[in-house]
Amino acid sequence: MTEKTLGFDTLQVHAGTEPDPATGARQVPIYQTTAYVFRDADHAAKLFNLEEVGYIYSRLTNPTVAALQNRIAALEGGAGAICCSSGHAAQIMALFPLMAPGRNIVASTRLYGGTLTQFTQTFKRFGWTAKLVDFDDFDAVRAAIDEDTRAIFCESLANPTGAIMDLDALGEIAGNHGVPLVVDNTSATPYLCNPIRHGATLVVHSTTKYLTGNGTVMGGAIVDSGTFDWSASDKFPSLSEPEPAYHGLDFHETFGSLAFTFHGIAVGLRDLGMTMNPQAAHYTLLGIETLSLRMARHVQNAREIASWLDGDDRIESVTYSGLPASPYHDRMTRICPRGAGGLFTVALKDGYDACVEAVSKLKLFSHVANLGDTRSLVIHPASTTHRQLEEAEQIKAGAAPNVLRLSIGIEDANDLIADLDQALG
Template sequence: MTDEPTYGFDTLQIHAGARPDPATGARQTPIYQTTAYVFRDADHAAALFNLQEVGFIYSRLTNPTVAVLQERMATLEGGVGAVCCSSGHAAQIMALFPLMGPGKNIIASTRLYGGTVTQFSQTIKRFGWECKFVDFDDLDAVRAAVDDNTRAIFGEAIANPGGYIMDVRAVADIADEAGVPLIIDNTSATPYLCRPIEHGATLVVHSMTKYLTGNGTVTGGCVIDSGKFDWSANDKFPSLSQPEPAYHGLKFHETFGALAFTFHGIAIGLRDLGMTLNPQAAHYTLMGIETLSLRMDRHVANASKIAKWLEQDDRIEAVTYAGLESSPYYDRVAKVCPKGAGALFTIEVKGGYESCVKLVESLEIFSHVANLGDTRSLVIHSASTTHRQLSEAQQVAAGAGPNVVRISIGTEDADDLIADLDQALSKAVG
């Protein structure tokens, strides 16, 4: 049941990739808690290791529970394949790994999660990779940043923390002109609100830890491949277009076609980087995805009501929710996220840094955690936590200045959340 045009999203989020267990008839996908798998014979083992046959070898590479999750994610995003891994940060490295090399660069939005900014501005330098940060609302600047060493463009569909909505199609056109893939982090939107591949993205990455799982229990990441990019159109991507020494000169794109990136992610990426998703985490995530559309509808409804209330409060200087008519991103909602602007946004609190800290400490229903996308409403002062490693200028550029609090609206009663914000603002601002 994976023929996407035949079934609606609500059906696919429950059934895609899953079938009753052939050994026991179990209806829920089992947790295959095993390290290795028995080969039928020596020829079978050789065929698996030569990538001549698809199957299970060792759970660093493939696992039946994880395989169901990979098929479901690819189906929901409209891709041809997916590779799941241990976290959203792992997914970003997994996405870049086949594309990059020493001296190569990526173009990234200035409006990114603080940990991603740190990963791209600091950590990837150790691989000899570089990142240029550009305001993606300035399309001329994005185009000008591309050079002969650019290998990818990276942005978030709904940016964390501000909830800004990216014009995915416009940036995809620039990527197409440059002959490089556009990678979209769809964590904050999920495939229910936004399907970046339909807007021209080549690859989609997720931190499945957030809305996809939805219950704050496990970490996980995923890379979904559209299957639409021609990796052999030029010599920019030798890992995919040229002979691979580790597999006796096999050329991934020539051999696997639209699934080249996915096969490389498993056969090279997971094999050598080892960023494996464990089967129990995959199981929790699969259960979470079963109710994704139901939860996202409630998340969006609550966020819209609460953002409108906050916008009218004198103790608040600004609300960044794109679902507000006052937002400069409001017109993009219908085009990029037609089912709603998500449930993540920031507020600027009068009184600055100290008032923000007091607000966070005074909330009772909201949980003060470094996470988002839970059924529980969550809050954090990004400048003192998730974006602490950044300079103040970088914090402001990312929408996480000292006077900003990030709010992830959950699925509780919206009036209860408003009452909690009201009492905490009274203590924080007066």
């Protein structure tokens, strides 16, 4: 059997790992080391010249982190992966080889508030810009792309609303314009959605969320599909032209389908230093072992709770894509056939103050700036994650003042419903 023939439940336990060759340890050891002894000077030189694959320094590569990279790549169906310190780090690292001063990305308006801030504010310091567009309007997406565009960026399941993006249509648009589609798959995970099958070039994750699943460690990942032709145009010189720091090595010519992966490690991690620590990788590997079991329960609970909320008189609207009346329900069967995830928003008829009061009354739902935990979580985006945005921008992002974001956990659904019922007053 090969990894390509194994089912998801098997891959999440076995992919990318094997018993430790030194000790026979069945679980991946935590390699808590900064550096690795070279066999000799020639071996060291080959590693530094990228002529041989191996371990040099844990800012670049570490065996525990490498095991996690291999597992995530296998689950997403990618050629390779790079793990880093957080989801925000993953976004910067994904775009770093593609961008340059004066270049832009076309991004969805439906993104996590912190991502919107990063794209619209921090990008300016690099000379990058982001054009924010309604990704349900494909003509608007096409119109926003110009000669300086270097990527199209969206979330498969948008945070906070859980809206499902039409990755097939977006992948076709990206391909027609010769730019990569970059998809944040954090809220869906590879269990619910496989963006590469729908045309994504790169997939990013905040591994902090569902992949780890227990709210213990930070992390990020970038998965390289290995399918993009970086040499088809002159748009991506970092990957298709000689790299001065490696004596003129051409990453695409040398590494082919793994060009982006090698660049991410040899240049991205080397120079940006957004390294994942081995203990975080270990916790995330443990979390992934039960990913399918957890996600199935998240979906089951979210569907039940969203249905209950949708029928309550105190509720103005519910955005869960798993509801038959959702405008994204038809996309779910094509893009996320196993379900619409555990994240959605609910708008309260009594507005901003009612949201603040409900958050303070909830007992099982934890009020935290996180999602994807086994525990159910709640936050009021307009006063927290999307606070930096103007009200009109909040509304565009699906985070209006009367909206709560719910991340449904794996507890008993009836207990969660009872908690919401008493908090809504």
